[in-house]
Amino acid sequence: DGSAVANSGKSVGTEVVYNNITLYVSKPDESIRKARTGAAVLYLTDVFGIQLLENRLLADSFARAGYLVVAPDLFNGAPAPNDLNTPGFDTGAFLGLHGPAATDPIIAAAVAYVQATADGTAKAPVRIGATGYCFGGRYAFRTAAAGRGAVAAFAAHPSLLEDGEILGVKGPASVAAAENDSMMPPARRAAIEALLLNSTQPYQVALYSGTSHGFGVRANVSNPIEKFAKESAYLQAVRWFDNFL
Numbered sequence: 160d161g162s163a164v165a166n167s168g169k170s171v172g173t174e175v176v177y178n179n180i181t182l183y184v185s186k187p188d189e190s191i192r193k194a195r196t197g198a199a200v201l202y203l204t205d206v207f208g209i210q211l212l213e214n215r216l217l218a219d220s221f222a223r224a225g226y227l228v229v230a231p232d233l234f235n236g237a238p239a240p241n242d243l244n245t246p247g248f249d250t251g252a253f254l255g256l257h258g259p260a261a262t263d264p265i266i267a268a269a270v271a272y273v274q275a276t277a278d279g280t281a282k283a284p285v286r287i288g289a290t291g292y293c294f295g296g297r298y299a300f301r302t303a304a305a306g307r308g309a310v311a312a313f314a315a316h317p318s319l320l321e322d323g324e325i326l327g328v329k330g331p332a333s334v335a336a337a338e339n340d341s342m343m344p345p346a347r348r349a350a351i352e353a354l355l356l357n358s359t360q361p362y363q364v365a366l367y368s369g370t371s372h373g374f375g376v377r378a379n380v381s382n383p384i385e386k387f388a389k390e391s392a393y394l395q396a397v398r399w400f401d402n403f404l
């Protein structure tokens with residue numbers, strides 16, 4: 160149920176370095192892991208990175224659902240500041256530095272880590288579901304394209320997601336959208352739906368009222384509407400992976 164989502168407290172995962180990429184790894188208890196042996200969740204963060212406590216806690220929440228969770232440090236230790244309006248921080252320059260040419264290889268290293276080390280008893284290849292938030296949402300789609308390593312995708316309020324990336328997705332794709340989202344306004348949301356409608360793989364789009372961009376991770380959980388939406392988006396992703404991985 161929704162209480163599976165940790166919004167505060169200490170994160171329980173560990174950082175490992177693999178192929179010179181830092182990964183936040185959260186493992187389920189062996190007792191619940193058994194049901195999900197052979198599946199894993201690749202957690203792709205927003206611009207605040209694996210350094211943000213809410214990202215670690217949400218990754219841990221997927222581990223509590225039974226999945227091995229691997230979240231790569233997409234920004235090499237230098238994520239965006241918690242307040243994007245921090246003087247001196249240039250969002251455009253940051254996004255320019257972290258386009259697909261820089262980001263895809265980091266994700267590929269995380270996929271390789273999952274396949275190489277997931278579980279001695281798992282039959283390779285491990286079936287990977289990619290879950291992404293804002294910045295990472297686009298990459299959940301990219302990683303579910305042919306040969307990129309994920310077989311299913313979930314994206315909450317994806318930003319910069321391109322038409323070709325939607326058309327290129329090969330696995331089942333699920334989207335959680337915010338009511339207020341300048342990165343995914345109603346017209347763009349409709350266009351994304353039209354593209355998915357035209358696709359042949361299973362898809363799902365859910366719109367959450369009372370939310371704004373970022374709610375899947377950084378909801379104000381003191382606000383019951385936002386808390387409900389964050390938990391619902393988490394459960395949407397878990398149900399998707401439970402069904403398709």
Ligand SMILES: *[C@@H]1O[C@H](CO)[C@@H](O)[C@H](O)[C@H]1NC(C)=O
Pocket residue numbers: 179235
């Ligand atoms: C490892 O990654 C860092 C950036 O995170 C880079 O500066 C360094 O050159 C890399 N080292 C190797 C051996 O690739």
Ligand SMILES: *[C@@H]1O[C@H](CO)[C@@H](O)[C@H](O)[C@H]1NC(C)=O
Pocket residue numbers: 353354357
């Ligand atoms: C959906 O497919 C139809 C028929 O191929 C095409 O005419 C239409 O432009 C497509 N819509 C989108 C949004 O891709």
Ligand SMILES: *[C@@H]1O[C@H](CO)[C@@H](O)[C@H](O)[C@H]1NC(C)=O
Pocket residue numbers: 338339368369370371
């Ligand atoms: C959405 O944006 C409008 C206009 O900026 C604002 O009045 C409203 O409070 C916002 N709603 C949420 C849920 O953030």
Ligand SMILES: *[C@@H]1O[C@H](CO)[C@@H](O)[C@H](O)[C@H]1NC(C)=O
Pocket residue numbers: 379380381382383
């Ligand atoms: C979070 O929500 C609570 C309850 O609605 C509200 O009192 C508080 O001001 C909100 N905090 C922020 C930072 O918006």
